Amino acid sequence: MAGRTQPLLAGVVTALVGFASSFTVVLAGLRAVGATDAQAASGLLVLCLTAGLAAAWLGLRHRIPMSVAWSTPGAALLVATGPLPGGWPTAVGAFLVSGVLIVAAGLFPPLGRAVAAIPRPVAGAMLAGVLLPLCTAPVRALVEVPLLAAPVVVTWVLLHRYARRWAVPAALAVAVVAITLTASGLGGVGAAGLLPVVELTAPAWSLSATIGLAVPLFLVTMAAQNVPGMAVLVGYGYRPPFGAALRATGLASLAAAPAGGHAVNLAAISAALAAGPDAHPDPDRRWIASVTAGVGLALLGLGAGLATALVALAPPVLIEAVAGLALLGALATAIAAAVTEPDAREAAVVAFVVTASGVTLLGVGGAFWGLLAGWLMLLLFREGRAPS
Template sequence: MAQALSAAPGQREYFQPIMAGALAAVVGYASTFTLVLAALTATGASPQQAGSGLMSVCIAIGILNIVVSARVRVPVSFAWSTPGVAFILTVGEPVGGFPAVAGAFLVAAGLIVLTGLIRPLARLMAAIPAPIANAMLAGMLLTLCLAPINAVAAMPALALPILLAWVIGLRFARRYAVPIAVVVTGILLATTTHLEPGALDGSWPVFVPVMPVFTLDAIIRIGLPLYVVTMASQNLPGLAVMKANGFELPPAPLFVITGIASAVTAFFGGHTSNLAAITAAICAGPEAHPEKSKRWPAPISAGVVYLLLAPAASLAAAFIAASPPLLIQAVAGLALLSSLAAALSGALVVEETRLPAIFTFVTTASGITIIGVGAPFWGLVGGIAMLVLLRWGIPRAPDIEGQ
């Protein structure tokens, strides 16, 4: 009896990080899996290909969370790029269809690997001013974040209950607001969506190989911007979150392994895997455990949950394909409102870069396409060019990189 009681505290010390990791995975998955499926579908993927893409990325980040954290005994967390998926949702189907999208995913993955192997490339990415990167992200998110309001106007009977559930969740359980909205959406879809006979026949978990095709259109419109967004909005902030919690990590190996994982999933329709930023705060912070040295089981727990959730991807894709697109975009918009607020705050925080950041924001939000190149690229280039022009001749520029 005495031995059992003495062993209990040692067993209980792992309960807190395990629960924190499980919470991080559930919140991360439930908040944005509809966004992933909608983005892949919008670029030309069939429901089966979209389900395969989501399942492959779930498995990839599940394995990364488990293997890396167990190996280094540090709470390193991995996730998919929510800003990256939000960007993919805005570009539409490129020339070459979904195989060209897979090719763009492979290009982005290769660039992430090169960033880990070539130090000047890593420094170049780190040199993108944080306000400009945040402004580009905010411009990409704006259209999606308007979707909930547009949905209320177009289909109030469906959209209002979802919006109300989200608001109530914010009031009484802020962390679970988006998952609550997703649950309400699922209930509404289950009771109102009419699936065609045989629609679920192909919904069992299955990998659907996609042979990548490389087209200049997809590489410029998807591959390069996805790489920039993943690095600027996920990998670099992910390192900052870890550093803020007292964990110094060598970035190069992490970039290489996430790039390799992203390359593998590209052959099954999956987008990029990367360091977690928001959910990393749950796994690496005091919420996981008061002692830093005992937080590493949290990402392992998150990885297990991702592996358990992976088989549900194909079934979810079948329902998403049969649902009103605006309603799915509305849920995604609710999930991205906090990201939009954070991006706008980061874009406007420094007065000297405020005008270049606003120029980047409005250019990106405009949705223009010039010589086949989309608005996010022009917003980034225009903002940096304006920043350089305004700073020309200033002896010492302020530190705006926020690294």
């Protein structure tokens, strides 16, 4: 009996940790690019549903524990990008373009290899620049709302030391308690406002949004989620079909976009919970954990309305603080990747500084310019060293 229940329990844990540790990042990102609370709740709901369905399909089809999630770094990119000319419909159009690019990477392997060939230091520096503004939010929250933020941060620190996988969910739980004790508006939301609702938006397109959001969203999702997610599976001895995974998650992204979902991809951080030996001693049985996680994530999406209502009542900096705590590990990984190669460090620093500046030029956000600046610096430095 224990052998049967172990992957089921591992799947439940994977779904809970994956949802609780980063849904605040998703809501913050969607609201940053112009979504209303209802549109953000719709986006969170469809991300849960489509990611859950993709995980169930991949697990049942290939018998490999291929966990699927939303793009957490992509959501952080939305926060860094901010409002777009054309508003929320233009953001939805960018989500669709990013989904098309993911499907294309699954259909045409050279495109996926081209993304993987982006210099690791520059890609890591760009991601670090995207994550930095959110990761500083816990510090700002301790100054601006100390009575609310201090218990959250202390909880995270203690559990990060003794039960790391539960650190962010526990910090979120403390934040929820603080919000409910200090806010008085939740009772006025009404049951109808807490029900799961899909709100469709007609997309709009612009060149600046395609270059400034769609392309960076695709690159961040590929470099920070899909490629590491595959690496986790390979590390546990699996030979996952990368093309099939990209096609499935790309189609899920396309399905989610009109309802506000920004990107669906292979899980990277939570992938080990379903693919590791804790899920089941037999590697051939661990796919049950990823399928269970997919079903669990889809069910958790039904609480998107409640989650959004709680977030709407909280001071924005407190929600950003929880999101920042969830992303500190990703920031550390990105910084490590940026400075690993001594010859590329200056180029990586340029990419990081330009991205973190948050500048917008010609309607295009800092992530694109940071990637471009870092790549150009890398070329210049390599050209300068060639004669010697």
